[in-house]
Amino acid sequence: MDRLANDELMMAEALAEAAGALEAGVFPVGAVLAQGTQVLGRARKTMASNHLNHAEMNLFHQVFIGDYRFARADGLTLYTTLEPCVMCFGTLLHLPITRLVFAMEDAYGGCASVILTGAPPRHQHRPVEIAAGVRRSEARALFAAFLDTTSESFWREGGASPFQATVRGEPG
Numbered sequence: 001m002d003r004l005a006n007d008e009l010m011m012a013e014a015l016a017e018a019a020g021a022l023e024a025g026v027f028p029v030g031a032v033l034a035q036g037t038q039v040l041g042r043a044r045k046t047m048a049s050n051h052l053n054h055a056e057m058n059l060f061h062q063v064f065i066g067d068y069r070f071a072r073a074d075g076l077t078l079y080t081t082l083e084p085c086v087m088c089f090g091t092l093l094h095l096p097i098t099r100l101v102f103a104m105e106d107a108y109g110g111c112a113s114v115i116l117t118g119a120p121p122r123h124q125h126r127p128v129e130i131a132a133g134v135r136r137s138e139a140r141a142l143f144a145a146f147l148d149t150t151s152e153s154f155w156r157e158g159g160a161s162p163f164q165a166t167v168r169g170e171p172g
């Protein structure tokens with residue numbers, strides 16, 4: 001299978017996680033960690049009111065347990081339905097993950113384009129290959145469904161407006 005086809009399959013798995021979060025009334029982000037065509041773990045955002053339980057963090061806690069099980073040479077790819085935030089992207093840099101694939105960009109809090117020129121040496125020599133927009137429309141549809149149905153006042157009052165504009169297809 002070529003890499004693009006594998007990316008589409010893995011993102012479908014991440015989207016299934018996101019759909020599960022949506023069913024539970026939670027902001028629908030799903031994530032999968034893969035080594036080539038093998039899924040190492042899958043997770044979703046699990047609570048509305050906790051700042052730490054992003055899908056990616058839940059996934060990292062699931063996969064990176066015990067001794068150092070993986071190295072950068074293992075070719076790990078993180079698939080996530082939304083561009084990672086500063087916490088999740090920072091943790092990704094800290095982990096032996098060499099590729100990031102996400103579905104929809106996050107104009108509000110996405111950090112995949114952060115320039116690391118001023119970062120300390122450790123983070124300047126751990127490049128991560130990034131691919132954006134894989135199954136973007138499906139991820140966006142889940143976010144739209146969430147915004148249409150959530151009772152959380154943050155969202156109903158227009159919170160994270162650049163993100164909401166992306167979901168609604170409005171300019172910036």
Ligand SMILES: [Zn+2]
Binds near residue numbers: 055085087088089
């Ligand atoms: Zn995050």
